[in-house]
Amino acid sequence: MDRFVKTPRSTRAGAAALAGALVLVLAGCGSDNPLEGRPGVPPGVEIDTSGPDVVGTFAGAGASSIEAAMDAWRAQFQGAHLSATVNYDPIGSGGGRRQLIAGGAVFAGSDQVLTAAEIDESRAVCGPDGAIDLPIYVSPIAVTFNLPGIDVVNLSPDNLARIFTGDLTRWDDPALVADNPGVDLPDLGITPVHRSDDSGTTANFVDYLAATAPDVWTWPVSGQWPLTGGDAAQGTSGVINAVQQTVGAVTYADASRVGDLGTAAIRVGGEWVGVSAEGSAIAVDASPLYEGRHEHDLAIAVDRTTDVPGAYPLVLVSFAMVCMQYESEADANFVRQFIGFVVSEAGQQVAAHVAGSAPLSARLADDVHASLAAITSVEGAAQ
Amino acid sequence: MSTTTPGTTPGTTPGAAALGDGKKRRGRSPERGFSRGFRWIATGSGIVLLVVLAAVAGFLVQQALPALTAGSAELVEQNVLPQGMTSIWQLIVPLVFGTLLASVIALAIATPIAVGIALFISHYAPRRVAAPVGYVVDLLAAIPSVVYGLWGGAVFAPFIRHVWNWIAEVLSLLPFWEVRATATGRSLATAAVVLAIMILPIITAVSREVFKQTPRLHEEAALALGATQWEVIRTAVLPFGRSGVISAAMLGLGRALGETMAVLMILSPGLLVSFQIFDGGQQQTIAAFIASQFPEAAGLRVNVLIATGLALFVITMLVNMAARWIVSRRKEFSGAN
Numbered sequence: 205m206d207r208f209v210k211t212p213r214s215t216r217a218g219a220a221a222l223a224g225a226l227v228l229v230l231a232g233c234g235s236d237n238p239l240e241g242r243p244g245v246p247p248g249v250e251i252d253t254s255g256p257d258v259v260g261t262f263a264g265a266g267a268s269s270i271e272a273a274m275d276a277w278r279a280q281f282q283g284a285h286l287s288a289t290v291n292y293d294p295i296g297s298g299g300g301r302r303q304l305i306a307g308g309a310v311f312a313g314s315d316q317v318l319t320a321a322e323i324d325e326s327r328a329v330c331g332p333d334g335a336i337d338l339p340i341y342v343s344p345i346a347v348t349f350n351l352p353g354i355d356v357v358n359l360s361p362d363n364l365a366r367i368f369t370g371d372l373t374r375w376d377d378p379a380l381v382a383d384n385p386g387v388d389l390p391d392l393g394i395t396p397v398h399r400s401d402d403s404g405t406t407a408n409f410v411d412y413l414a415a416t417a418p419d420v421w422t423w424p425v426s427g428q429w430p431l432t433g434g435d436a437a438q439g440t441s442g443v444i445n446a447v448q449q450t451v452g453a454v455t456y457a458d459a460s461r462v463g464d465l466g467t468a469a470i471r472v473g474g475e476w477v478g479v480s481a482e483g484s485a486i487a488v489d490a491s492p493l494y495e496g497r498h499e500h501d502l503a504i505a506v507d508r509t510t511d512v513p514g515a516y517p518l519v520l521v522s523f524a525m526v527c528m529q530y531e532s533e534a535d536a537n538f539v540r541q542f543i544g545f546v547v548s549e550a551g552q553q554v555a556a557h558v559a560g561s562a563p564l565s566a567r568l569a570d571d572v573h574a575s576l577a578a579i580t581s582v583e584g585a586a587q
Numbered sequence: 588m589s590t591t592t593p594g595t596t597p598g599t600t601p602g603a604a605a606l607g608d609g610k611k612r613r614g615r616s617p618e619r620g621f622s623r624g625f626r627w628i629a630t631g632s633g634i635v636l637l638v639v640l641a642a643v644a645g646f647l648v649q650q651a652l653p654a655l656t657a658g659s660a661e662l663v664e665q666n667v668l669p670q671g672m673t674s675i676w677q678l679i680v681p682l683v684f685g686t687l688l689a690s691v692i693a694l695a696i697a698t699p700i701a702v703g704i705a706l707f708i709s710h711y712a713p714r715r716v717a718a719p720v721g722y723v724v725d726l727l728a729a730i731p732s733v734v735y736g737l738w739g740g741a742v743f744a745p746f747i748r749h750v751w752n753w754i755a756e757v758l759s760l761l762p763f764w765e766v767r768a769t770a771t772g773r774s775l776a777t778a779a780v781v782l783a784i785m786i787l788p789i790i791t792a793v794s795r796e797v798f799k800q801t802p803r804l805h806e807e808a809a810l811a812l813g814a815t816q817w818e819v820i821r822t823a824v825l826p827f828g829r830s831g832v833i834s835a836a837m838l839g840l841g842r843a844l845g846e847t848m849a850v851l852m853i854l855s856p857g858l859l860v861s862f863q864i865f866d867g868g869q870q871q872t873i874a875a876f877i878a879s880q881f882p883e884a885a886g887l888r889v890n891v892l893i894a895t896g897l898a899l900f901v902i903t904m905l906v907n908m909a910a911r912w913i914v915s916r917r918k919e920f921s922g923a924n
Binding site: 453 | 772851867883885886
């Protein structure tokens, strides 16, 4: 059965050299800080690997909005825990929540929090306390426009809503000029562009309009644009491209993707606030939790009408949905360590670096860590 | 389809043929070895095709049924329909309209140009030019649709919007007409022009082959009667090739109906039954609608999307059946039969 293939001496020498190089590379991985020098990681980021070993393959599923950050988190986590494999299927927020409830995923990612009905259903696989929402990703949404030479335009909630309903059609409308002293708004038509696909960005933007301009914006909140007519494009890159190509166009998009386009300052408590990561974190910190949920559930109901100074309440918050009680200790340990890494300073910096998200505040991260510490497993309790 | 006759099959001895006749079914050709195996392979391929088609149709019907049978209250309560709609037909009708409108405009643009190119290649161009032109047209078919989409959205739409704006302005001068044009150029007209470019190669290729088969005698007879080149084409080539051109156009229509990526990346969609083809947010095609909504869909929403897919399947079948009918009705003109 054995067959021998003669290899030339040079090939064998090459193989030896390759093996030597591999040993060196592997030795490099054994340093105290596995993240040091990895591509896509800002300097000074460290991952905590002090907990029990994470062994196995773990499946997550859910929102595509956090896919870029999740890819980076998975790569960093697997780099530090060599015997762990983490998968994430970006099937959409609703699909991810359903997978978790059905027991098909260990965790879910979602732009919307679990509904009360979903929490009830989740008790079948997640123990008597059900599943909880933990904030892991905060991303400011920018209202962005293409007006050459103009970087910032002040847009009050009413004006913003009127632009997107097609009621305000020109940039030099008196309503806009009144809010923008010193800005030379051009005599130009406004072309609002919305997302044509079902998206968490749309849901949060519409939620903001519905909360801050209830007289103008009378449509219910959903991930699909509620109005007919008007320009639209597919995905964040689609709307950004459409605005870049069209002078006078305006859209809403993930702030990290805006590039050279101008952004709007929105009105918060009598002041104009431009889009920023800090402002988003302030707005999230100032927001209350949904009431009547488990004490460890951190479902944030973003307060769009906040008047806290410096807050930028036009944000998208994505959550990780996890069980309060897992069947196996391996799953519980994985969730504690993985989500713990995600909300740690290191994890949030990785996300800020690759996806331009706004890092969670230290206080919120502490709350998430406290919730994670309360996660148990049937197996662990039996021991 | 058995065309082999005893005695002509290589490697068959008369004795074996007699044996086969005696022991097995009568009238069958005595096939042996690979010849028999190949019959099964060919038959199997034919069956696989039918099974796959039946499986697709069965899947579509089975998955679409929950959406089609669900009551209006259930659809609204589960929030599976776009805002303000209470019946699945309110969704399917504008989608079917948008799909047909985009495809028909694309076909109307592409067919005359394709026939022109095909005639140029088959009858006007010198041999040295004809071959490269034919090659370039075939090359158009090899470009992936996502590349057409990128080009259409990034280059073509910003360019052609000036043309659409001008047309809209001129048409709006007519009384009782208000033609709007979007500033971004992402309209159904733009998508239809890109679709026309995409279906150009298939119509050209089929038409060219048909025109090339025009009987030489017909053309020479026309020339002998003193016909000009145009008259030869009108009296000999076009009547001969008509059914071929029609089936070529139907093949192109089939591609235009199902085209997804290019429309998705170019069109500003809307769910209206509207002829404002230069404005954004008016129409949407079925394929692009499914592609844009599916990633975040779950539960009954998926069934609704599959129901729209079933509608597309039915339209495409109807188009193909219509094409077959037209072609068979004009069979007498076609020398190919």
